[in-house]
Amino acid sequence: xxxxxxxxxxxxxxxxxxxxxxxxxxxxxxxxxxxxxxxxxxxxxxxxxxxxxxxxxxxxxxxxxxxxxxxxxxxxxxxxxxxxxxxxxxxxxxxxxxxxxxxxxxxxxxxxxxxxxxxxxxxxxxxxxxxxxxxxxxxxxxxxxxxxxxxxxxxxxxxxxxxxxxxxxxxxxxxxxxxxxxxxxxxxxxxxxxxxxxxxxxxxxxxxxxxxxxxxxxxxxxxxxxxxxxxxxxxxxxxxxxxxxxxxxxxxxxxxxxxxxxxxxxxxxxxxxxxxxxxxxxxxxxxxxxxxxxxxxxxxxx
Amino acid sequence: xxxxxxxxxxxxxxxxxxxxxxxxxxxxxxxxxxxxxxxxxxxxxxxxxxxxxxxxxxxxxxxxxxxxxxxxxxxxxxxxxxxxxxxxxxxxxxxxxxxxxxxxxxxxxxxxxxxxxxxxxxxxxxxxxxxxxxxxxxxxxxxxxxxxxxxxxxxxxxxxxxxxxxxxxxxxxxxxxx
Numbered sequence: 001x002x003x004x005x006x007x008x009x010x011x012x013x014x015x016x017x018x019x020x021x022x023x024x025x026x027x028x029x030x031x032x033x034x035x036x037x038x039x040x041x042x043x044x045x046x047x048x049x050x051x052x053x054x055x056x057x058x059x060x061x062x063x064x065x066x067x068x069x070x071x072x073x074x075x076x077x078x079x080x081x082x083x084x085x086x087x088x089x090x091x092x093x094x095x096x097x098x099x100x101x102x103x104x105x106x107x108x109x110x111x112x113x114x115x116x117x118x119x120x121x122x123x124x125x126x127x128x129x130x131x132x133x134x135x136x137x138x139x140x141x142x143x144x145x146x147x148x149x150x151x152x153x154x155x156x157x158x159x160x161x162x163x164x165x166x167x168x169x170x171x172x173x174x175x176x177x178x179x180x181x182x183x184x185x186x187x188x189x190x191x192x193x194x195x196x197x198x199x200x201x202x203x204x205x206x207x208x209x210x211x212x213x214x215x216x217x218x219x220x221x222x223x224x225x226x227x228x229x230x231x232x233x234x235x236x237x238x239x240x241x242x243x244x245x246x247x248x249x250x251x252x253x254x255x256x257x258x259x260x261x262x263x264x265x266x267x268x269x270x271x272x273x274x275x276x277x278x279x280x281x282x283x284x285x286x287x288x289x290x291x292x293x294x295x296x297x298x299x300x301x302x
Numbered sequence: 303x304x305x306x307x308x309x310x311x312x313x314x315x316x317x318x319x320x321x322x323x324x325x326x327x328x329x330x331x332x333x334x335x336x337x338x339x340x341x342x343x344x345x346x347x348x349x350x351x352x353x354x355x356x357x358x359x360x361x362x363x364x365x366x367x368x369x370x371x372x373x374x375x376x377x378x379x380x381x382x383x384x385x386x387x388x389x390x391x392x393x394x395x396x397x398x399x400x401x402x403x404x405x406x407x408x409x410x411x412x413x414x415x416x417x418x419x420x421x422x423x424x425x426x427x428x429x430x431x432x433x434x435x436x437x438x439x440x441x442x443x444x445x446x447x448x449x450x451x452x453x454x455x456x457x458x459x460x461x462x463x464x465x466x467x468x469x470x471x472x473x474x475x476x477x478x479x480x
Binding site for chain 1: 327329330331332333364371376377378380381382385386390393432434435438441445
């Protein structure tokens with residue numbers, strides 16, 4: 001019987017083989033194209049996602065909602081412990097609130113004394129999380145704000161509690177946020193109070209690694225981590241989290257943002273700083289340099 | 303008048319597309335955003351292999367290639383590579399099935415496991431040769447394990463729920479002649 005089947009397929013087989021070979025070649029060519037000219041293909045990918053994902057919103061919203069309800073229900077079952085825990089935390093928070101109020105007053109005074117002007121550019125656009133990366137190996141989410149809302153690649157994203165990630169890929173109506181936990185994410189940070197510089201580098205775990213710490217001895221678990229603004233990737237001073245020590249002795253960042261509930265994210269508008277390139281134009285108005293030049297040439301001519 | 307057998311083939315191909323799209327949408331739902339959890343099984347792969355081994359005619363090469371290319375694009379994977387590997391693997395399984403005839407489920411499991419492991423490793427190899435950033439090996443192996451565990455379940459659901467069964471020899475001969 002099997003032999004019979006073999007002869008029956010003989011006509012179709014070579015054509016099938018060629019077809020399959022062609023398909024595989026086309027796919028591999030796509031991959032090579034991506035490897036050679038990644039930005040172009042990534043832009044195509046972003047455009048595709050931008051078109052497709054919002055149109056499935058009607059299907060995704062109820063399912064996400066149901067899943068959220070299931071999770072909420074699970075948390076009800078632990079309500080007693082949670083209540084106890086919240087009470088304990090509340091007590092601690094009250095103490096902290098006192099401290100914060102005092103510090104706020106002190107800070108206001110000091111800022112006043114120093115004539116510090118806070119960065120006025122820290123305004124934000126808020127977006128809703130539409131979808132995640134889909135693969136367990138990529139940590140990113142898709143927001144429902146995009147180029148139409150003025151989003152630009154590279155802007156920082158927070159959830160109100162702390163830094164969540166940065167914009168990487170903007171479509172017309174959607175933007176992708178690469179989370180701090182993604183293995184491609186690197187963010188320069190400062191560890192307070194010692195002022196050590198480090199890099200928070202994601203590695204697909206809940207607590208991203210603290211890399212390139214200048215002096216390990218000066219930091220301890222519980223220290224605050226804020227963005228440093230180095231490399232003008234992010235504005236400085238956004239809360240990232242706290243230092244934690246892994247069992248293997250390396251330092252990791254316990255993120256302040258609540259990654260379990262990323263529903264709404266704020267995209268911080270960061271305008272590029274005006275670069276200072278020419279020291280001369282700082283000292284004199286623009287026309288002055290020309291004037292001086294013409295004067296000196298006249299002097300040498302005469 | 304459309305031949306009922308062709309109609310059924312088209313119906314199941316449409317069902318395959320629907321299942322793949324459904325799985326993709328389910329995967330991109332923002333339900334669990336925490337990193338470091340155990341990666342879930344690659345259900346699209348399970349469905350594809352299970353169907354290819356049972357009804358090779360219902361899942362044509364072009365369909366598999368298209369579905370996995372879209373998945374590559376949606377899941378932020380390097381586009382094309384994984385799709386190409388899956389097409390090659392499904393072709394291998396298809397030909398094996400045509401030659402072998404009787405395949406017990408134990409053998410099938412072994413063969414599918416070996417195929418998935420091979421393409422996972424090949425994927426990593428190509429990516430590392432081209433210096434693309436990759437996930438840790440641990441995660442790849444974990445996903446391989448969860449996929450293998452999920453495979454029998456997918457086969458069972460396909461068999462009982464969707465009626466994707468192995469062809470009896472007479473039926474097969476009849477279909478081959480057409």
